Amino acid sequence: MKKVMVIDDDEKAVLEIASMLEGHGYTAAAFTSGIHAIKTLEAVHNDAGGRRHGDT
């Protein structure tokens, strides 16, 4: 599954973009905190042993 992180301080905008990307077949996660986004990115990366095809 292709995973996308949408990060911005505008909560309404990130939720809207994430929802539309879900509609295009991506697994999208919305973040309004940069720190939380980075922590999630690192956790996902460390779990997976590196980027897999389809992560952006």
Place this chain on the structure above:
Amino acid sequence: MMPGVDGMGILESAQKQRRPVPVIVLTGHGDIDTAVGVMKAGASDFLCKPISIKELVIRIKKVLEKAELADEVASLRKKLEGLNSFHSIVGGSKKMVEVYELVGAVASTDATVLVRGETGTGKELVARAIHNSSGRKDDPFVAISCTAMQAALLESELFGHEKGSFTGAYAAKTGKFESVASGTIFLDEVGDMPPEIQVKLLRVLQEREFERVGGLKSIKLNARVIAATNRNLEKMVREGRFREDLYYRLNVVQIDLPPLRERPEDIVALATHFLEHFNRHHEKIIEGFAPSAIEQLLEHYWPGNVRELKNAVERTVLTNPRRWVERISRLDAARKQGSLFGDYPAKLPYLKAKETVEQELEKTYLVQYMKQENGHINKVAELMGVSMRTVSRQLEKYGLDKFLFRDRQREHLPEKLPT
């Protein structure tokens, strides 16, 4: 502004991951400076707000495709490296493939092997390759150089000694033959071994047992022996400087390592291999060799063989200020001239000298014309008065690619190529 960290911070963090995550920056400032700034910082793409979701999906798809391609290139490069190398020995030339085949054939046996080759050709690497391909690979590999060592010291190093066996022997010492156990012992520069040690080595090879210096107990030899030399042992035997019986004992299987000048097609592959190695080692990001540097590499005679090439590349990596190597640092010009008509071929037998000079000539013209014609094979073939097929064959022979000579193409390469 997001709390704690801004967009650039996220971008930086994404680049720091073990495998960088592609980032598309959505910005409210659509000016060129912002665009250049985010791309320089490592963004894969950027879009100006307000965004169209359709456009965003297209860009995401493109960025992912690019990342997948970069992964594929990296994986193919790794595979290609494997095809061009064997147990850390780099080179896919016919002569090296013959060496690999011989190594593969003798590895599973216990036969004593004599590796011959000029200085710097990688004799120890071959010995290690035999050891690592053999059933002894989990046992030690012990190397000892027999050169520039006094007979008494070499004897003690090889066979060990008992306490009090000579002045200064305050404690018993285990020799290399004993410590190697069931592994492989590599006797480098065996041609330099003093005569009195030659006798002892002969006995070890014949009887498969030895004693420590000053010792009475016989110790069984379980190790495999691999010897190497750059000397003409046959001549030394004729002159009485090397024991004939030892020569035959050592020379059960002989592996001849070709000098670098006899496998010119491996020069670029080796140089690239060392460039990548020293890039990592010295934390540099040099992309590769420009045509002028390749010309220099191919023109040089390499009397010091692979070791000399390795040192030249390391020196260049340390001193080269650009992304591409335009010039190999401190290559001896005299050696370059000597390679064509100077002293070197005169030291070789006639047929070998003829072959060397012909190869040098062919290589010199090929590189010169390829450079001049920007790597266009049809034009080079016309200039040389040969077929395009011949030019392609010659390029392959010297390990060259026509794209190496495309100056314009290099100018348009992105700042950082995918790896």
